[in-house]
Amino acid sequence: MKCPHNIVNLMHDYLDGDIEPNDAKILREHLQQCSACADHFNGLKKTVAFIQHASHLIPPADFTARVMAKLPKEKKMIRMRRWLQNHPFITAASLFVILTIGSLFTTWNEQRQFSVSAHENVIIRGHTVIVPKGEVVKGDIVVRNGSIKIEGKVEGNVTVIHGEKYLASAGQVTGELEEINQVFEWIWYNIKERVKDVMEVFE
Numbered sequence: 001m002k003c004p005h006n007i008v009n010l011m012h013d014y015l016d017g018d019i020e021p022n023d024a025k026i027l028r029e030h031l032q033q034c035s036a037c038a039d040h041f042n043g044l045k046k047t048v049a050f051i052q053h054a055s056h057l058i059p060p061a062d063f064t065a066r067v068m069a070k071l072p073k074e075k076k077m078i079r080m081r082r083w084l085q086n087h088p089f090i091t092a093a094s095l096f097v098i099l100t101i102g103s104l105f106t107t108w109n110e111q112r113q114f115s116v117s118a119h120e121n122v123i124i125r126g127h128t129v130i131v132p133k134g135e136v137v138k139g140d141i142v143v144r145n146g147s148i149k150i151e152g153k154v155e156g157n158v159t160v161i162h163g164e165k166y167l168a169s170a171g172q173v174t175g176e177l178e179e180i181n182q183v184f185e186w187i188w189y190n191i192k193e194r195v196k197d198v199m200e201v202f203e
Helices: 005-016 021-033 035-054 063-070 076-086 088-110 183-202
Strands: 123-125 128-131 136-138 141-144 147-150 153-155 158-161 165-167 177-180
Touching (some): 021 035, 141 147, 165 177
Parallel strands (some): 128 147, 136 153, 147 165
16 A cells, blocks of 8 residues: 555544544545555454454453463473572572582582591590590580590580590580581581571671
8 A cells, every 4th residue: 555644644533533524535535546545444444343342342250361371381490580580589598508518518528637626635546536534625626537535524515527436434525425427417517517606706
């Protein structure tokens, strides 16, 4: 349709009911002479009539639900990505936990060197730490990749990682006596230590 643009505007004015009598005459005369514009105008009138008729229709109550049910299911990855974007704090916390556990798991597999956190009032023989009878160790003792034999007294916690603990009949431990030989025990131990460090900072 290559007719003047003003003719198309007159069609719209006519369908809107805003056309002037003189403009209606011009449009009528043009439509009698131009079959392309006449076809286009008839198509517009049919569209308007359909919309006016459809505006009175009331869809069923479950119409929206049925349409949504027939739509393709959203991929799990896209749904997961949207959820992560809508919950940034939980995402950051989860990522921190995953990285922390991964780091601790790596450390568990790599740290195989013997070490002990306390050296006062203890005897070290090979990979065995001995708290002699009559001696008192004030504070926590952590033994890695070794064993501990307690004949005296420890005023604190005793933790053995990758090793064994032995408490003699005369030995005393005022705190917790813990042996860690599993990776998940190691992870839980480190989480508790980090929480304790954070609490000490705030105190």
